[in-house]
Amino acid sequence: MNSPIRKVVVTQKFFDEEAIALLESKGCEVDIATLPEGKGEADLDVDDICQLLAGAGGWIVGHARVTREVLEALPDLAIISRRGVGYEKVDTVAAEALGKVVTIAAGGNNDSVADQVIGMMISLGRRYREAQIAMNAGKWNILVGTELFRKTVGIIGFGRIGRSLAQRLQGFDAEILVCTPRLASADIDSFGLKQVDFETLLERSDYISVHAPLTPETRHMIDADALARMKPSAAIINTARGGLVDDRALLAALQAGRILGAGLDVFESEADPTMMPVTEALIDLPNVIAAPHSGASTHEALQRTNMIAAQCVVDVLDGKVPSMGQCVADGRK
Structure with a gap:
């Protein structure tokens, strides 16, 4: 040979x-x-x-x-x-x-993506983008936000990045909920975390961060029904893959004020150019923190x-x- x-x-x-x-x-x-x-x-x-x-x-x-x-x-x-x-x-x-x-x-890239998620959570809770837009327009009124400290954070998927995120969140004294089909409960228990079903995670979390692979089974796992189950004060973060979140449904939920906001590093338009108008509408919203798939960069x-x-x-x-x-x-x- x-x-x-x-x-x-x-x-x-x-x-x-x-x-x-x-x-x-x-x-x-x-x-x-x-x-x-x-x-x-x-x-x-x-x-x-x-x-x-x-x-x-x-x-x-x-x-x-x-x-x-x-x-x-x-x-x-x-x-x-x-x-x-x-x-x-x-x-x-x-x-x-x-x-x-x-x-x-x-x-x-575990650490860089986990850092990005924490940054997006804090930015959404403290309404940084909304405040800067207002300041650029000459409006310096204070927008009252929320803390990440002692909030409930749901992590969907618990691979390398999910674990790195959990380690950081412990410094915020957060209650961490994990939903994953791939690990036994004992694996998650060893981190001192709670494993819950998907519906419980959606309903209880103040922040939800998606870290699942994109497969036919996980595509649009965060759809209109999932978004409707979230708290009106909750935010969704997707730094994993476009397609895990139904971007059209997310846009509708944000425009209707049904959730607090979204942090997005990935979009469906990356694989489907016809979705670009939806992406553009999302990143134009004041309660969306967006990045161009740069979590590992x-x-x-x-x-x-x-x-x-x-x-x-x-x-x-x-x-x-x-x-x-x-x-x-x-x-x-």
């Missing part, structure tokens, strides 16, 4: 010198791709990708769609290393069938995920099991 080709193409922005140095120290040729003019990584089509990755054995990728067609057209490609924690944009079944490895940079988190992605590439090209991150598909025989 021939040794894997050690050319590594990086199509993500902000890939730092330390990660490049790691790859080069292990005999890899690193190509920081120049994307076609006017295109971001998510806009790359099959032809674009094939031109950029010609002769590559490793690919460090973020938002591009890695389809079976792409994988079949790149026979030299041994590893697709996502600098992120989701893998729904990668056809992992095709990767397995075609003998390729897919990894994610699990553990690299701190200097520190990018350095961590770059190194994890790079180490995964090195390990696979060396014929090893990845020592960092998480391997989500391994088609090697």
Whole structure:
């Protein structure tokens, strides 16, 4: 069996010198791709990708769609290393069938996303965006807000980010409710938290933060009915994936004043451009704190995920099991 080709193409922005140095120290040729003019990584089509990755054995990728067609057209490609924690944009079944490895940079962005959630909660409760809009209009009247201290916070999903968030919330003396199908009650009890059903979490929480993967089962888990069960004084935070929240239903609830507000780092329009008018209407609301899917984009988190992605590439090209991150598909025989 021939040794894997050690050319590594990086199509993500902000890939730092330390990660490049790691790859080069292990005999890899690193190509920081120049994307076609006017295109971001998510806009790359099959032809674009094939031109950029010609002769590559490793690919460090973020938002591009890695389809079976792409994988079949790149026979030299041994590893697709996502600098992120989701893998729904990668056809992992095709990767397995075609003998390729897919990894994610699990553990690299927990802290940055958890920090973002805390910031959104405080900003919504204290009405910072509303106050600044009013001040810009010359109205300096005080808007009375609410504290995060000793509030009830519901966490949907209790993976790495959910746990990092729970650790931070304990500093606010918050009551933390957890709803997750993936962990036994004992796992959550060991954190000193309460596991509840979905309906209880919706009805009791002052803040709800969604940290579930996007699957057919979780799509629109926060729909019009779920929003109607929330307290009028409660806020919803989604930093996980667009599609977990029904954005149309959320917009209607916010416009009607049925909930306090929303913190959104992800939107349905990311995968469905026809939803952009809904996104634009959401981010225009004074009680919405919005970001452009940037929860993992701190200097520190990018350095961590770059190194994890790079180490995964090195390990696979060396014929090893990845020592960092998480391997989500391994088609090697």
